[in-house]
Amino acid sequence: MRHTYSMLTVICATALALATAQEETTRLPGQVRFLQSAGEEARSFASPSHTVQLRNQPPKGVKLPAWTNSSCRYGVLKLGKPIQEWHLMMDPASTRAVIDANRNNDLTDDEVLRGSADSIWYFSTCYGPVRLVVPLNGTLTSRYFSLIRDDMDNTSHVYVRCEDYRLFEGEVNGEAVKIALLDTNADGAFDTPAKSRWEGDRCVFLPDREQRPLPRYRKLGDRNYRLTFASDGSVCEFQPSEIGTSTVIVDYPQVHLTAVGKEVGYWEASTTDGRLQLPTDEYSVLAYRFGTRDSKGNQWQVEITPMEPLSLKVGAGENTFPLPKQLTATLGFGTRQGDTLNISLVLYAGSRTQQVSSLAKNDDLPPPPTLRIVDRNGKTVKAEKFHYG
16 A cells, blocks of 8 residues: 555656646647738738749750740749759749649649739739648648749849748737747748848737747746747747846937847847846847937937847946937939939938938927028028928
8 A cells, every 4th residue: 555655656746747847838839821811911921032033044854834935934942951942934924833843843744823913912923822842850841832923113023922821829927929930031941040130030929910030038927938939830839948138228218129149039128217138149239219308308219220230249247239319311312204303311320321210209200301402602492391201
């Protein structure tokens, strides 16, 4: 009897340990979703980044369809881990395209894709979707892609768009969490890290609909969690993680910083007292915004999106990140039509590489400034107001 009691104690203790471990790491259940069924959200989920370079010459050793003609263009899709290639052919004249889905160097036994007006990107032609089996670290994964032809501004570009995404939904630390995982760069994998604001995959923490690079950490409630995503989009895990932070002193009390660290990955930090908290790391600052009041008490909100990321090294103790003290307005001359010359006004912060992407006065657009043209004697020749748009 004593032996039986001892074994039960061990079994119960083991079960308790497993239950504790399961509580520590939360794996959210996920499902495959498609842009075509996402409604208005599809526009916030899709962004063109993966372009296909088309050429005039057909690839050697690839069997072509009977409808091949001189207007056809040829390209290659590079997908998966490790990368594999899929040949494709597009005929803009007849709005037909074909992808070598079975990778047998034969374009005559694959589905012919008929181009039609795209419902997500206006003024574009969509070919697809088509199902491709993509290898991801030893796992074969069904993925769906479309070719998007954009003929805006008298130029033609062809993009690859992922038509499927992964939706994870559950509860972490008492908070409801809903994440759309996007293969934004259309390389077939869902876990490509961000190196800049243009590269890598993204996710959307619903319902805010704002795309952000894949974070390695996220704070929920009073705890930080390390996030893990699988390449094939099958896993989304939250594991509690202790992260020490250092102080970054900035020039304004209200500042929000968006950056990518070498170790911590995507990170957002906000402050209302001029003291940001970031983990020790070397960062590329992708964007920042700050608020300040003028002498009349007006509240101004400025957002800066640098053309090239700004470097920020955060060490132990207190650090500083200088912010611009003034904005510079520059005239940009656009197109000329007859006697009309279009002139734009561009705002910079500090240097031309730090362009103002958003400016608000008391939570509204500031009044448009006036452009006054004078002759050599200082006499006003023309006065016009700028307009937004």
